[in-house]
């Protein structure tokens with residue numbers, strides 16, 4: 001111990017136990033295990049060439065975007081079960097505004113963000129005002145939003161899928177931020193240099209198969225970095241921990257707990273809308289069933305990442321690793337030709353493991369036996 | 370004589386049909402330790418919570434530094450310079466000692482214009498303040514959950530002393546403490562008082578009250594019989610007032626004067 005006046009009764013924590021106290025530990029071990037597994041057993045499947053890497057990176061990035069929001073919200077002591085419905089709803093709103101009503105795409109996107117974040121604020125407001133568990137409040141929002149997502153397009157368009165978004169977004173400055181790609185020049189160069197595969201025939205002959213990094217991945221990275229710094233390095237981050245650790249104690253110490261929680265609900269809604277916007281730009285259409293079960297996938301990623309369901313403890317990096325594990329395993333099993341239903345079995349097992357491990361870790365931190 | 374920092378006038382507090390406070394008036398002066406005594410459920414905690422912005426009084430007036438005061442929440446009270454150590458501690462077990470110490474008062478360091486939590490400063494001050502109170506931490510990142518009840522209490526007190534600009538409220542700070550930590554707390558109260566800060570000290574222990582108190586107010590079932598100054602009252606009288614006289618006299622007989 002560096003501190004000379006240390007208490008002689010304090011036993012040095014073993015390095016192992018010290019490492020265990022880091023919330024990201026489970027995520028790190030899991031990531032290494034998953035990559036080792038697929039490198040050994042699925043290396044030849046095409047999972048690790050440029051196209052394969054892009055494939056699971058995009059899927060992981062999708063999980064990461066919603067996991068980041070769910071992570072901060074869970075640390076602040078709340079859940080949001082309406083994330084999946086919010087994704088469907090946000091996509092549908094963009095389609096209605098941008099295609100049916102013919103608004104410029106940037107306006108459709110901005111208005112959708114405002115509406116969805118307002119719904120997040122409403123979730124949070126109801127939770128802090130009534131003191132009801134967020135589980136119940138957002139379960140209600142889950143049904144309300146999903147209902148609107150089916151009802152609105154049926155009423156105005158007589159169908160539940162609205163296409164034509166890509167055409168409507170052509171040349172739009174804001175849509176590019178969600179549907180575009182970056183480093184396309186670099187990928188063309190790598191294709192020309194023979195480092196990555198290029199199309200051999202057809203209208204795109206000579207162009208690389210992977211022609212850039214989708215903005216979706218950039219959004220995921222930016223959100224992770226932002227949320228990680230916010231949580232660990234700022235005053236507001238301390239308030240997030242405090243609000244979830246013990247709301248009354250935090251309040252008595254002058255932490256504006258209600259504002260913190262409402263803001264976290266808004267942030268979760270923001271993340272869901274980012275997800276939805278990227279998705280409709282990629283698919284070119286909005287469907288009423290988009291985002292189904294996404295709220296649970298986000299929560300699972302966060303729990304695998306070491307956060308406690310009871311709040312007050314967790315890590316954004318852990319949640320991001322949880323999302324990565326999620327994406328790699330889902331796509332890896334696909335590449336390896338394993339029956340996709342087994343993915344759910346895997347998910348259930350790993351979730352159980354993560355929760356048990358987290359409970360054990362909490363005992364170590366709080367010193368209870 | 371100087372004016373009181375806080376005048377609590379006819380404070381009433383009702384929780385539904387429960388009348389926790391039925392008109393209590395107390396003046397608290399700078400540089401003095403005001404002891405609040407009384408039985409369990411007498412309303413002591415409720416009373417100081419109206420001072421620290423946790424509860425809004427049902428009726429009555431609080432005059433802080435000559436102005437009527439209307440705190441919406443504890444944040445306002447802390448900002449005005451009233452620091453409180455609550456009986457049920459405002460500590461979060463999963464968070465580190467230094468994060469707890471600065472909770473709600475996080476030190477800020479600007480890097481490129483962005484305000485960051487100054488962890489170095491927070492860790493250093495936490496270690497220093499805890500050492501002053503006679504507790505050696507393993508490290509500032511130790512979780513509060515691993516501290517003993519008394520150690521937690523000490524963190525809470527050290528925090529309140531560190532931030533308590535004008536008024537320091539301690540709700541039964543010594544009830545869980547060992548001999549050395551108790552005398553540390555009493556010494557701290559004395560030191561803080563000499564800096565001109567007003568201390569409100571709640572305790573069940575007449576000896577602790579007598580050791581540092583300048584004024585004594587006994588609460589009984591939401592009412593007070595008034596305030597006695599140091600020298601006007603003996604420990605025995607105080608003891609009697611707290612327990613409602615008679616019963617204690619009978620008790621004393623059977624316990625042989627040990628209470």
Ligand SMILES: Nc1ncnc2c1ncn2[C@@H]1O[C@H](COP(=O)(O)OP(=O)(O)OP(=O)(O)O)[C@@H](O)[C@H]1O
Pocket residue numbers: 384387388389407408409410411412413414415416456
């Ligand atoms: N939030 C509340 N809701 C309802 N009743 C309350 C509330 N807080 C306190 N009371 C009631 O008010 C009365 C006074 O409680 P208080 O906590 O102020 O007592 P106390 O003097 O601090 O006692 P102790 O010495 O045990 O700490 C009690 O009868 C209690 O049941």
Ligand SMILES: [Mg+2]
Pocket residue numbers: 413414415456540
């Ligand atoms: Mg009390």
